[in-house]
Amino acid sequence: MKLLVCISKAPDTTSKISFTENNTKFNEAGVQYIINPYDEWYALVRALELKETLGGTVTTITVGKADNEPTIRKALAIGADDAVRIDAEASDALAVAKQIADYVKNNSYDIIFCGKETIDYNGSQVGGMIAELLDLSYVSLASKLEVNGNTATLERDIQGGKEVVETNIPFVVSCAKGMAEARIPNMRGIMAARTKPLQVLPGSEAPKLTEIVAYSLLPEKAGCKFIDAENPGELFQLLHNEAKVI
Amino acid sequence: MSVLVYTEPHNEKISKNAIEAASYASKLATLLGTTATALVCGEAGDAETLGQVGISKILQVTSGSISQFDTQKLSKAVQEAVQKEKATVIVFSHDFSGKAIAPRVAAKLGAGLVAGAVSLPDTSSGFIVKKAVFSGKAFAHVSVTSEVKVISLLPNSFSVEKTGGTASIESFSPETGKAGVTVKEIRKESAKLSLTEADLVVSAGRGMKGPENWGNIEELATLMGAATACSRPVADIGWRPHHEHVGQTGLAIRPNLYIAVGISGAIQHLAGVNGSKVIVVINTDAEAPFFKAADYGIVGDAFQVLPKLIEAYKQFKASNN
Ligand SMILES: Cc1cc2nc3c(=O)[nH]c(=O)nc-3n(C[C@H](O)[C@H](O)[C@H](O)COP(=O)(O)OP(=O)(O)OC[C@H]3O[C@@H](n4cnc5c(N)ncnc54)[C@H](O)[C@@H]3O)c2cc1C
Ligand SMILES: Nc1ncnc2c1ncn2[C@@H]1O[C@H](COP(=O)(O)O)[C@@H](O)[C@H]1O
Numbered sequence: 001m002k003l004l005v006c007i008s009k010a011p012d013t014t015s016k017i018s019f020t021e022n023n024t025k026f027n028e029a030g031v032q033y034i035i036n037p038y039d040e041w042y043a044l045v046r047a048l049e050l051k052e053t054l055g056g057t058v059t060t061i062t063v064g065k066a067d068n069e070p071t072i073r074k075a076l077a078i079g080a081d082d083a084v085r086i087d088a089e090a091s092d093a094l095a096v097a098k099q100i101a102d103y104v105k106n107n108s109y110d111i112i113f114c115g116k117e118t119i120d121y122n123g124s125q126v127g128g129m130i131a132e133l134l135d136l137s138y139v140s141l142a143s144k145l146e147v148n149g150n151t152a153t154l155e156r157d158i159q160g161g162k163e164v165v166e167t168n169i170p171f172v173v174s175c176a177k178g179m180a181e182a183r184i185p186n187m188r189g190i191m192a193a194r195t196k197p198l199q200v201l202p203g204s205e206a207p208k209l210t211e212i213v214a215y216s217l218l219p220e221k222a223g224c225k226f227i228d229a230e231n232p233g234e235l236f237q238l239l240h241n242e243a244k245v246i
Numbered sequence: 247m248s249v250l251v252y253t254e255p256h257n258e259k260i261s262k263n264a265i266e267a268a269s270y271a272s273k274l275a276t277l278l279g280t281t282a283t284a285l286v287c288g289e290a291g292d293a294e295t296l297g298q299v300g301i302s303k304i305l306q307v308t309s310g311s312i313s314q315f316d317t318q319k320l321s322k323a324v325q326e327a328v329q330k331e332k333a334t335v336i337v338f339s340h341d342f343s344g345k346a347i348a349p350r351v352a353a354k355l356g357a358g359l360v361a362g363a364v365s366l367p368d369t370s371s372g373f374i375v376k377k378a379v380f381s382g383k384a385f386a387h388v389s390v391t392s393e394v395k396v397i398s399l400l401p402n403s404f405s406v407e408k409t410g411g412t413a414s415i416e417s418f419s420p421e422t423g424k425a426g427v428t429v430k431e432i433r434k435e436s437a438k439l440s441l442t443e444a445d446l447v448v449s450a451g452r453g454m455k456g457p458e459n460w461g462n463i464e465e466l467a468t469l470m471g472a473a474t475a476c477s478r479p480v481a482d483i484g485w486r487p488h489h490e491h492v493g494q495t496g497l498a499i500r501p502n503l504y505i506a507v508g509i510s511g512a513i514q515h516l517a518g519v520n521g522s523k524v525i526v527v528i529n530t531d532a533e534a535p536f537f538k539a540a541d542y543g544i545v546g547d548a549f550q551v552l553p554k555l556i557e558a559y560k561q562f563k564a565s566n567n
Contacts, residue, residue, distance in 0.1 A: 094352060139427060141342060161435045163431070245445075
């Protein structure tokens with residue numbers, strides 16, 4: 001099996017979110033980047049498990065500049081065989097998807113894995129767009145994936161439950177919780193990652209249809225109103241009369 | 247020019263998320279000086295409700311042609327509806343279905359997509375849509391420059407307005423080709439309230455000490471008509487089912503009221519719940535970080551506070567009926 005895993009970087013989940021340049025740029029000062037958790041814990045690890053049982057290769061692909069390389073190396077340390085970086089700015093989802101789809105057109109893969117969403121821009125967009133650009137089936141928010149010969153059985157999250165679906169290889173999947181358990185890279189993996197191939201390819205021409213023009217933060221809370229633990233019933237009066245939510 | 251909204255039924259009724267998306271679409275149509283059409287895929291197109299929120303026309307997909315959820319077929323249906331209605335903006339709910347179809351539709355039409363919008367676009371100069379980013383910690387204002395635009399609306403971020411009106415119904419049989427995905431089975435998670443659609447949520451964490459202590463949480467939730475949720479460690483150690491896990495790596499929810507019991511308020515937990523309108527925190531530790539994100543707080547032991555709250559809620563209910 002030839003497996004491709006789309007990997008992006010994201011600010012560490014504990015990062016303080018703030019903006020600079022008149023609220024037009026994300027303030028990266030002091031921000032640590034990690035592999036987007038859904039890409040690492042679920043997409044990458046499930047791809048590695050499939051390779052271990054069925055044989056084949058796991059390649060990661062990232063659209064972005066050289067500042068992505070530490071997280072790409074981490075994916076190699078966890079166990080991917082090789083990595084591709086398309087040297088282009090990852091600003092618009094469709095532009096990212098087009099870069100990946102163009103690469104796949106020239107290097108066919110059996111399964112293309114994405115994460116459920118990036119935890120910074122929270123789009124859940126790239127996977128479905130890749131599928132459309134390649135005219136492949138797409139299973140979104142999958143929590144299980146088994147391959148049997150030329151078909152795969154997946155479980156996906158739906159409103160109030162799960163749906164079990166079947167599709168032929170090749171296809172695109174976006175991975176959510178349940179898919180696999182996170183793996184921690186060991187020393188051997190980290191050493192090996194240094195010499196694994198990381199191919200840098202130029203980006204192709206891609207449209208830019210959306211652009212972030214400004215950011216804003218959540219409105220500050222007015223502060224917490226405390227209620228006596230001995231007499232907590234007052235809470236419901238407040239929720240009813242003041243907050244008007246019950 | 248028109249606005250098209252994708253809606254689908256849930257449990258025979260049009261889903262709450264779909265009604266929000268329809269209301270958003272009709273408001274947007276008014277803003278753009280045009281009308282809104284709903285594409286209804288599924289048996290129970292609730293025409294009356296769609297009319298009330300301002301949809302003027304329904305394209306009812308005849309049963310049979312799309313009997314199962316498949317993004318390839320559905321995106322073709324949307325594309326045909328877009329052409330038929332000359333739609334320039336297509337609205338989805340940013341729910342499980344919208345996340346699956348909207349990106350396909352955007353790629354098919356070469357349209358810019360704003361995923362997770364929280365308000366109507368600002369059209370004073372260009373077309374700028376506000377969306378949630380950084381797991382609910384901030385908003386981005388996204389300018390869309392393509393001629394056709396796709397917006398998926400974050401559930402529970404837009405209040406539905408019933409303006410009154412009726413929608414005309416037209417039957418619609420799009421050419422959708424064959425499905426790439428076959429649905430084998432649908433598993434409903436108990437008949438209880440679905441967490442992503444619930445207005446009220448009672449949630450608990452490791453402070454509850456063990457799964458045997460959830461009785462009070464469930465009782466309060468049932469009395470209030472609330473759904474139950476939990477923090478990640480509680481789902482990971484198997485005290486609660488995984489589908490209750492909220493936060494950065496679980497579900498992101500935006501109920502009107504979120505009551506958090508025995509949850510410390512780690513930043514990854516907040517990421518999934520900070521869009522809630524009102525947050526109540528119950529914790530023994532007055533320094534728990536969750537209080538900073540709370541509107542109301544009770545510093546106290548859940549084992550003592552919950553029974554009192556349950557009694558108080560019963561009284562509140564009795565005196566407000
Ligand atoms: C990448 C990443 C992603 C993550 N994603 C998520 C996520 O999606 N969701 C999530 O929830 N977490 C997530 N976490 C974990 C998160 O960091 C916290 O560890 C977790 O939320 C803590 O759960 P808790 O509040 O239930 O437990 P604890 O942190 O142990 O807090 C228990 C709280 O209960 C209080 N307490 C104790 N006894 C009582 C009592 N008798 N009455 C009342 N209060 C009491 C304590 O004072 C304490 O504040 C993630 C972590 C990482 C690193
Ligand atoms: N710049 C990128 N390079 C490679 N893969 C990406 C990139 N951005 C997003 N992805 C993949 O697409 C998924 C969904 O991202 P998003 O649509 O941004 O929420 C992520 O979990 C990744 O698997």
